[in-house]
Amino acid sequence: MQTTAGEEAIAVSVFIIAHDEADRIGRAIDSVAAFADEVVVIDSGSTDGTQEIARAHGARVVENAWPGYGPQKRFGEDQCRNDWIFNLDADEAATPALAAEIAGLARSGALARSPFWEVAIRDVFAHETAPAPWAYGYIQIRLYDRRVGRFSDSTVHDTVRPPKGARPARLRQPMEHRSIRSIAFQVEKMNRYSTAQVGDMAARGRRFARWRLVTEFPLAFLKAYVIRRYALYGWWGIVISVNFAYTRFLRVSKAYERELCEAAATPDRR
Known part of the structure; x- marks a missing residue:
């Protein structure tokens, strides 16, 4: 689709790595519905029905034995049909405001203004429904063009590595992080x-x-x-x-x- 600014709409793939995330995977998938051209779940041997729930929420599920965080995310990148990728974990969710922001950028083609977009990822605890105003958050690149930079291959550190000198743009809205079930x-x-x-x-x-x-x-x-x-x-x-x-x-x-x-x-x- 061509926009009035002469920029083409950009299709965005979403991938999520998961293992025994039946209680959280549906929320993660649903949170990106506003902008995801596809959602791919990379499952590493779940036994709690994660795969079935992911499919029920519209995701394509690919099985891959666990090789470590970085290698699993690089595998996930390779399963996506689009070069523009948004990554989130099963214990994360895009807020409605973030999903709307990304959808707008994708429709207008404005994503192309930078190959890397950072997002603030804020803690949400089990007794909370949304991040507290003071919630701790960290900044990571999660929306990016895989032709320019990809996740590192570290088995422990799962971080997108931009080329030297790259200056990521920043998304204004945050992502939720529910890392602690109990x-x-x-x-x-x-x-x-x-x-x-x-x-x-x-x-x-x-x-x-x-x-x-x-x-x-x-x-x-x-x-x-x-x-x-x-x-x-x-x-x-x-x-x-x-x-x-x-x-x-x-x-x-x-x-x-x-x-x-x-x-x-x-x-x-x-």
Whole structure:
């Protein structure tokens, strides 16, 4: 379709990686209906009916055994029929305002003004229906032209890598992030993810300074409680600040444990 400005409408594919996300995948798919030319769900062996729910909400489901975050997202990029891609995770959703913003940009062809668009991703907890006004958020490129830049191939870090010197544009509206189903779920996730992070660090030859065993927890708590403004959540802010700090401490302690085991396996090591 040709617009009055002489720009062509741009078709946008959406892909979502998922594993046992039956309770959240429908919300994620429905949230992009206003602008998605297609939705592709990359499933890594769900056993809770995620695939069937995704299909019922209009997505195409592709099975792929889990290779790590970056490789799975690169696989997802390859399954899309369009070069313009919007990525969200199963625990995320485009707000109605964000979906309308992207739909307008796609219809007008204005997406082409930049090959990379950043979006603010804001926390929503299980007892909330929308992000709090002070909700912590981080900025990532999630809407992009895969011909110019793609996700990294890191098994731990799933980030779109633009070429050097690229200047992404910024979407005005936010995305919702419901990463914590419950405290029990968060504990399992932090344990699993910290182990993966330590493995990734070891593969790259990185180590933590041992003094961080002492400083990591208190400094991380202060970062969460003050800088991330978790204090504004009241008592709940204490809970999520402690959990954040413990997640950071787990990385350092597991890395140190790995060093001890490696030293024990090589007695001559100094």
